[in-house]
Amino acid sequence: xxxxxxxxxxxLDPKSDMQSSVPKLGANSSLSEExxxxxxxxxxxxxxxxxxxxxxxxxxxxxxxxxxxxxxxxENSIKAEEAGKMEFIGDKEPLSALAxxxxxxxxxxxxxxxxxxxxxxxxxxxxxxxxxxFRGFMFAYLExxxxxxxxxxxxxxxxxxxxCKQELIAIGYTPFTFEDFLEIFMDQLESVLxxxxxxxSLSELEVRCRDPNVSNWxxxxxxxxxxxxxxxxAEFFEPFILGLTNLDVKKFCQTxxxxxxxxxxxxxxxxxxxxxxxxxxIVYLDRSGGASDDALEINHHDFVPESAPESFKPDTSGLxxxxxRPGHYDILxxx
Amino acid sequence: xxxxxxxxxxxPRSPNAKSRVGMEAKPVDSHSVARRLQSELMSLMTSGDxxxxxxxxxxxxxxxxxxxxxxxxxxxxxxxxxxxxKFPTDYPFKxxxxxxxTPCFHPNVDQYGNICLDILKDKWSAVxxxxxxLLSIQSLLGEPNNDSPLNxxxxxxxxxxxxxxxxxxKKFRExxxxxxxx
Numbered sequence: 001x002x003x004x005x006x007x008x009x010x011x012l013d014p015k016s017d018m019q020s021s022v023p024k025l026g027a028n029s030s031l032s033e034e035x036x037x038x039x040x041x042x043x044x045x046x047x048x049x050x051x052x053x054x055x056x057x058x059x060x061x062x063x064x065x066x067x068x069x070x071x072x073x074x075e076n077s078i079k080a081e082e083a084g085k086m087e088f089i090g091d092k093e094p095l096s097a098l099a100x101x102x103x104x105x106x107x108x109x110x111x112x113x114x115x116x117x118x119x120x121x122x123x124x125x126x127x128x129x130x131x132x133x134f135r136g137f138m139f140a141y142l143e144x145x146x147x148x149x150x151x152x153x154x155x156x157x158x159x160x161x162x163x164c165k166q167e168l169i170a171i172g173y174t175p176f177t178f179e180d181f182l183e184i185f186m187d188q189l190e191s192v193l194x195x196x197x198x199x200x201s202l203s204e205l206e207v208r209c210r211d212p213n214v215s216n217w218x219x220x221x222x223x224x225x226x227x228x229x230x231x232x233x234a235e236f237f238e239p240f241i242l243g244l245t246n247l248d249v250k251k252f253c254q255t256x257x258x259x260x261x262x263x264x265x266x267x268x269x270x271x272x273x274x275x276x277x278x279x280x281x282i283v284y285l286d287r288s289g290g291a292s293d294d295a296l297e298i299n300h301h302d303f304v305p306e307s308a309p310e311s312f313k314p315d316t317s318g319l320x321x322x323x324x325r326p327g328h329y330d331i332l333x334x335x
Numbered sequence: 336x337x338x339x340x341x342x343x344x345x346x347p348r349s350p351n352a353k354s355r356v357g358m359e360a361k362p363v364d365s366h367s368v369a370r371r372l373q374s375e376l377m378s379l380m381t382s383g384d385x386x387x388x389x390x391x392x393x394x395x396x397x398x399x400x401x402x403x404x405x406x407x408x409x410x411x412x413x414x415x416x417x418x419x420x421k422f423p424t425d426y427p428f429k430x431x432x433x434x435x436x437t438p439c440f441h442p443n444v445d446q447y448g449n450i451c452l453d454i455l456k457d458k459w460s461a462v463x464x465x466x467x468x469l470l471s472i473q474s475l476l477g478e479p480n481n482d483s484p485l486n487x488x489x490x491x492x493x494x495x496x497x498x499x500x501x502x503x504x505k506k507f508r509e510x511x512x513x514x515x516x517x
Contacts, residue, residue: 176374177427177464180367216428220461227462255453258460260428 130261409477430459
């Protein structure tokens with residue numbers, strides 16, 4: 001029942017248009033990135049960061065028109081500015097820190113955060129650079145293993161990654177384009193679950209997950225895995241992708257999965273959790289419902305792959321949980 | 336101040352970089368990019384793709400010269416173009432800067448050789464490599480995106496392939512005679 005596919009095909013993807021081709025300008029960039037209902041007193045640091053424009057991309061002297069390179073440079077400087085405000089992964093904070101953000105904000109949000117406090121005790125923020133789902137997911141996963149020391153996870157994940165690797169090769173990716181990314185992720189996994197010796201400390205894990213030379217590589221690893229899974233099950237994902245964008249599966253992967261900074265939604269999360277066999281709960285903080293509504297519900301969705309090991313499943317303390325606010329994911333911790 | 340040159344050695348690519356090969360104490364960061372580019376070179380040399388080639392220029396692995404042959408069955412058939420590829424130190428997270436060195440009459444190439452191709456700009460991702468870049472540019476030659484041209488004249492002329500070919504051949508000969516002479 002391809003119901004009126006003509007209608008969906010016309011729907012453009014305003015998100016990717018906005019994100020990619022329009023150079024974002026200074027002060028509003030974090031708003032457009034995260035779309036949050038922030039009041040002004042969020043206490044973000046002053047904008048003391050010098051735009052970092054030495055990314056090795058020289059601006060051609062010749063052409064007078066604003067070259068694409070200049071636009072890219074500007075985007076880079078905006079990213080650098082963002083970077084000064086927020087680490088890839090923040091410190092663990094009490095949930096009251098989240099409430100403080102909305103002190104003078106939307107009533108529904110305030111009511112929901114209070115309700116959230118009945119289940120969750122802390123939050124760990126991530127940088128809103130479009131990679132926040134992957135960074136949050138990685139940190140939550142590695143932190144969980146650091147605590148559980150579940151040694152069965154290492155061989156299980158090795159096996160999974162080997163399958164992903166075969167899949168990537170099968171759909172035509174050259175091994176040297178993904179092996180380094182994969183290796184960096186495995187390095188991190190092995191250091192929280194060492195086969196011999198002591199695991200790294202939590203603060204060392206934080207340091208690593210804040211290091212672009214680790215975090216960006218791991219994010220790219222997840223992007224490869226997600227893309228491979230979406231392409232492997234193209235028939236399954238196609239209707240969802242067509243509903244969101246006017247792109248075919250391959251093009252969707254090329255433009256919305258593989259490039260750094262492209263935000264994740266249902267399709268990405270389903271694909272990644274299935275491919276790796278790691279469930280995740282997404283708790284939605286949005287404006288649905290009314291503030292005075294006694295039965296105010298906080299929606300959540302559990303992504304539970306069939307093959308997931310018991311220790312990560314919902315109703316266990318091992319379930320990874322992320323808080324979603326329009327356009328952004330942070331990590332949540334149960335009480 | 337004398338330390339400045341060594342500053343990169345202090346930035347390990349990974350805290351756990353078990354110094355993969357373990358032999359060098361080179362700057363790990365640019366070393367890994369160089370290693371990646373070496374793999375690319377090997378792969379290009381063994382893949383034997385028709386009509387594309389690329390090689391580092393001199394002994395700087397970060398600057399390459401590439402060539403593209405126009406595909407058979409397109410107006411570019413029989414024409415050879417030289418390109419330059421400059422790789423940033425954070426390649427493959429950032430795209431290389433690619434431009435035509437041989438002047439190229441094409442809707443998506445400007446007079447300076449700049450190329451308008453999404454995968455080289457905002458849709459770049461680390462899944463691409465030199466081979467896929469060159470193949471993409473090769474196919475762009477025969478399938479321009481006429482909606483957002485850098486060369487409006489070429490875009491307007493494109494629908495008339497016969498006339499386009501005449502102008503293209505003329506312009507190509509001009510550049511040849513300007514250089515090596517034929």
